[in-house]
Amino acid sequence: AMLQQSDATGLEHLILAGTRVGVSESRPSPLGMPSFAWKLSDQEIADVSTFIRNSWGNQATSVSASDVSDLRKKLKLQTVHLTDNSGDH
Numbered sequence: 543a544m545l546q547q548s549d550a551t552g553l554e555h556l557i558l559a560g561t562r563v564g565v566s567e568s569r570p571s572p573l574g575m576p577s578f579a580w581k582l583s584d585q586e587i588a589d590v591s592t593f594i595r596n597s598w599g600n601q602a603t604s605v606s607a608s609d610v611s612d613l614r615k616k617l618k619l620q621t622v623h624l625t626d627n628s629g630d631h
Contacts, residue, residue, distance in 0.1 A: 544556075545594060545595050545600050545602060546595075546600060546601075546602050547602070548602075548603065550591055550595065550602070550603070550605045550609065551609075551613060553591050553594065553595070553605075554587065554591055554605065554609065554610050554613050555613060555617070556575065557578050557582070557587050557590065557591065558577060558578065558579045558587065558610070558613060558614055558617060558619055559577050559579065559617055559619065560574065560575050560576045560577035560578070561574065561575050562574040562575075577619070579614060579617075579619040580622045583607075584607040584608075584610040584611045584614060585607040585610075587605075587607075587610045588604075588605045588606055588607045588609070588610050591605040591610075592604040592605045
């Protein structure tokens, strides 16, 4: 449902900031997706978001790099924060 929403902020947020889903009885292992803010440019995130929103039968509006940039600023993710697990040092 997130992919088809007219506002792509949820998907952009997921790619920029990542997410973690806690454990439950039906999911005994935590699930997570890392943040890609440190790795992908605003245009790359817009391109990936647009691709996902328009693949596998999805038909949603495109995402602009300026929308991603605005959200990146709101989330205070403009500064690169590399970690031991980032794969780029």
